[in-house]
Amino acid sequence: MTSPVLENDLRAAIRTIPDYPKPGIMFRDITTLLGNPRAFRRAVDELVQPWAGSKIDKVAGIEARGFIIGGAVAHQVSAGFVPIRKKGKLPHQTVSMTYLLEYGSDEMEMHVDAINKGDRVILVDDLIATGGTAEGAVKLLRQVGAEVLAACFIIDLPELRGAEKLRKLDVPVRTLIAFEGH
Numbered sequence: 001m002t003s004p005v006l007e008n009d010l011r012a013a014i015r016t017i018p019d020y021p022k023p024g025i026m027f028r029d030i031t032t033l034l035g036n037p038r039a040f041r042r043a044v045d046e047l048v049q050p051w052a053g054s055k056i057d058k059v060a061g062i063e064a065r066g067f068i069i070g071g072a073v074a075h076q077v078s079a080g081f082v083p084i085r086k087k088g089k090l091p092h093q094t095v096s097m098t099y100l101l102e103y104g105s106d107e108m109e110m111h112v113d114a115i116n117k118g119d120r121v122i123l124v125d126d127l128i129a130t131g132g133t134a135e136g137a138v139k140l141l142r143q144v145g146a147e148v149l150a151a152c153f154i155i156d157l158p159e160l161r162g163a164e165k166l167r168k169l170d171v172p173v174r175t176l177i178a179f180e181g182h
């Protein structure tokens with residue numbers, strides 16, 4: 001659990017854009033949090049607080065906002081960083097995973113040599129909604145032999161039950177604030 005003060009600070013640093021990118025979606029815009037030095041630092045520190053002192057080999061970030069937060073987290077815990085990208089973006093040999101979106105599916109990729117068997121990995125993204133993206137990333141990481149220690153997100157949309165989905169895969173989930181709705 002995070003403290004109410006921290007939660008309020010982070011909540012206030014996030015901007016909500018109604019009906020973006022389509023009607024009915026409340027887009028949780030973290031660029032305002034990233035631009036706020038205090039909120040950005042607190043978010044990064046708090047995300048990995050339960051694993052402070054544990055050995056973490058790699059932090060994996062999901063394109064694109066997961067790169068920004070994951071990169072900062074990797075630096076913080078002295079781990080390497082692994083990008084998980086949309087299909088066709090990585091130059092070397094890749095492994096891929098199809099994952100479910102609200103409507104349809106997509107494919108994500110990672111370099112085949114980005115993870116060593118047994119690496120202890122923390123997965124990072126800005127937000128978990130249905131959990132389809134993060135579930136795909138967990139499967140991709142496990143496919144190459146990673147031990148997924150946890151998945152960390154600044155924002156949870158609990159109504160969409162993504163965190164539940166990850167916990168069913170035996171992945172501990174850390175989120176800092178929750179917003180109602182989609």
Ligand code: AMP
Nearest residue numbers: 026027028127128129130131132133182
């Ligand atoms: P999901 O696979 O449904 O958990 O969706 C998670 C991904 O979609 C994350 O990479 C988020 O950045 C993005 N996303 C989903 N819903 C929102 C939202 N309401 N506001 C901002 N980003 C979102």
